[in-house]
Amino acid sequence: xxxxxxxxxxxxxxxxxxxxxxxxxxxxxxxxxxxxxxxxxxxxxxxxxxxxxxxxxxxxxxxxxxxxxxxxxxxxxxxxxxxxxxxxxxxxxxxxxxxxxxxxxxxxxxxxxxxxxxxxxxxxxxxxxxxxxxxxxxxxxxxxxxxxxxxxxxxxxxxxxxxxxxxxxxxxxxxxxxxxxxxxxxxxxxxxxxxxxxxxxxxxxxxxxxxxxxxxxxxxxxxxxxxxxxxxxxxxxxxxxxxxxxxxxxxxxxxxxxxxxx
Numbered sequence: 654x655x656x657x658x659x660x661x662x663x664x665x666x667x668x669x670x671x672x673x674x675x676x677x678x679x680x681x682x683x684x685x686x687x688x689x690x691x692x693x694x695x696x697x698x699x700x701x702x703x704x705x706x707x708x709x710x711x712x713x714x715x716x717x718x719x720x721x722x723x724x725x726x727x728x729x730x731x732x733x734x735x736x737x738x739x740x741x742x743x744x745x746x747x748x749x750x751x752x753x754x755x756x757x758x759x760x761x762x763x764x765x766x767x768x769x770x771x772x773x774x775x776x777x778x779x780x781x782x783x784x785x786x787x788x789x790x791x792x793x794x795x796x797x798x799x800x801x802x803x804x805x806x807x808x809x810x811x812x813x814x815x816x817x818x819x820x821x822x823x824x825x826x827x828x829x830x831x832x833x834x835x836x837x838x839x840x841x842x843x844x845x846x847x848x849x850x851x852x853x854x855x856x857x858x859x860x861x862x863x864x865x866x867x868x869x870x871x872x873x874x875x876x877x878x879x880x881x882x883x884x885x886x887x888x889x890x891x892x893x894x895x896x897x898x899x900x901x902x903x904x905x906x907x908x909x910x911x912x913x914x915x
Contacts, residue, residue, distance in 0.1 A: 658697070658698065658701065658703075659694070661684055661686075661694060662694050662697065662698055664684075665680060665691075665694055665695070665698065665704075666698060666703055666704070668680075668683075669704055669711060669712065669713050670713055673712060673713060674707070674710060674711070674712045674713075674729075674864070675695075675704075675710050675711055675712075676709050676710035677691045677692055677695070677709060677710050678709070679710075680694075680710075695710070695711045698711065699711060705867075705868075707864065707867045708867075712864070712867070712868070729862040729863075729864055729886070732862045732863075732886035732907075732908075733756060733757045733760045733862055734760050734763075735886060735907045735908065736757055736760060736761075736860050736861075736862060736884050736885060736886060736907055737757065737759075737760025737761045737762075737763055737764045737860070738760075738764045738907075739884050739905055739907040740761045740764070740824060740858060740860050740882075740884040740905075741761055741764035741765045741768070742764075743858065743882060743884070743905070744765065744768065744771075744822055744824075746768050746769045746770055746771070747769070747770040747771070748768075748771060748772075748821045748822055749771070749772040749773075749774070749818075749820040749821045749822070750771070750772070750773055750774070750820055750821060750822035750823065750824060750854075751773075751774050751775065751815065751818075751820055751822070751823045751824065751825075751850040751853070751854055752773060752774075752775045752777060752780050752824045753775070753776055753777060753823075753824070753825050753826065753843075753846065753847055753850050754776060754777045754779075754803060754804075754805035754826070754843060754846075755777070755825075755826025755860075756826075757826050757860045757861060757862065758777065758780065758824050758825065758826045758860060759777065759779050759780055759783065760860075761824050761860055762775075762777075762779075762780040762783045762784055763783055765784070765790070766783070766784070766787050766790070768789070768790065769789045770789060771789070771790045771791065772790075772791045772793070772820070773790055773791070773792050773793070774792075774793045774794075774795065774815070774818055774820065775792070775793075775794060775795065776794070776795040776797075776805060776806040776807065776811050776815070776846050776850075777804065777805060777806075778794070778799065778804035778805075778806065779803075779804050781794045794806065795810075795811040795814045795815060795846070796810055796811065796814055797809075797810035797811035797814070798810070800840070800842075800843075805840075805843055805846075806846075807840065807842040807843050807845075807846055808842045808845070808846075809845070811845075811846045811849075812845050812846055812848075812849045815846060815849040815850055815853060816849055816852075816853060818853055819853050819854075819855070820853065820854050820855070821854070821855050821856060822854055822855070822856050822857075822858060823850045823851055823853075823854030823856070823857045823858065824858050824860060825847055825850060825851065825857065825858070825859055825860070825874075826859070826860055826861055827859060827861050827865060827874055828865065828868065828870040829865055829866075829868040829869050829870040830861060830865045830866050830877070830893070831869070832866075832890060832892055832893065833892075834876050834877035834878060834892075834893060834896045835873055835875075835876055835877075836859070836873070836874040836875045836876065836877065837869065837870035837871070837872060837873060837874060838870050838872050838874050839870050839871065839872060840872070841872050844872050844873070844874050847874050847875075848874065848875065851874075851875055851879060856881045856882070857879060857880050857881050857882070858880070858881065858882040858883075858884060859877075859880050859882070859883045859884070860884045860885075861883075861884075861885055862885060862886050863885060863886055863887045863888065863889060866888075866889070866890055866893070877893065877896050877897065877900065877902060878896065878899075878900035878902070880900075880902045881902065881903065882902065882903045882905065883897060883902050883903070883904050883905070884905045884907065885904075885905070885906055885907070886906065886907055886908055887906050887908065888904060888906060
């Protein structure tokens with residue numbers, strides 16, 4: 654049986670749930686203790702399966718349940734913004750595209766507002782909110798049940814709707830990327846829509862930051878080998894890099910340099 658967590662550990666857990674990720678350095682400064690003390694706290698929280706260790710800190714434990722959507726927005730925000738800008742630069746004017754649910758795909762949508770003559774089809778109400786005012790972008794929103802936690806339109810009605818189209822690009826996210834190249838997510842209803850999006854696009858682009866390599870999720874979306882483009886901040890995994898080379902996936906690594914752009 655796990656020992657009760659200390660008041661400081663409760664505070665650390667609350668911060669992690671709010672922000673999605675915590676770092677040893679930031680927590681040591683916040684609580685005015687040594688990094689070694691924070692590492693011990695994080696290790697105990699991870700032993701209790703409340704957090705999962707990543708390089709330099711920890712994230713909310715995942716595997717069967719995703720982080721809260723607002724927390725996911727805060728995780729690797731600069732990297733996601735840079736990924737969004739780089740991905741949007743690969744999409745030409747006068748293109749048709751799907752954009753699915755995800756905080757990184759939202760950043761792609763945000764970066765597309767300067768494009769002209771786009772047709773965007775989405776099951777992401779957050780993307781729809783970002784794009785519907787722009788006169789040079791035609792927007793179509795998939796119908797079906799809306800997931801309250803993040804504004805995703807999911808389920809069989811959305812799948813049937815997506816299957817009516819054949820578009821130039823699919824911009825997709827993933828909750829986790831396995832070392833063998835499997836793309837993973839948490840909700841089978843969301844995965845059904847993602848599969849329809851992949852199957853009905855001429856070119857498929859994954860946008861995902863490197864933290865997705867440190868996470869896991871239970872439901873298979875697809876495989877890295879099905880992609881045409883993979884836009885990320887960095888890909889430290891040699892096996893995944895080799896997979897991209899073998900399958901002819903265009904790999905774009907952007908870092909976070911663009912994340913502070915105005």
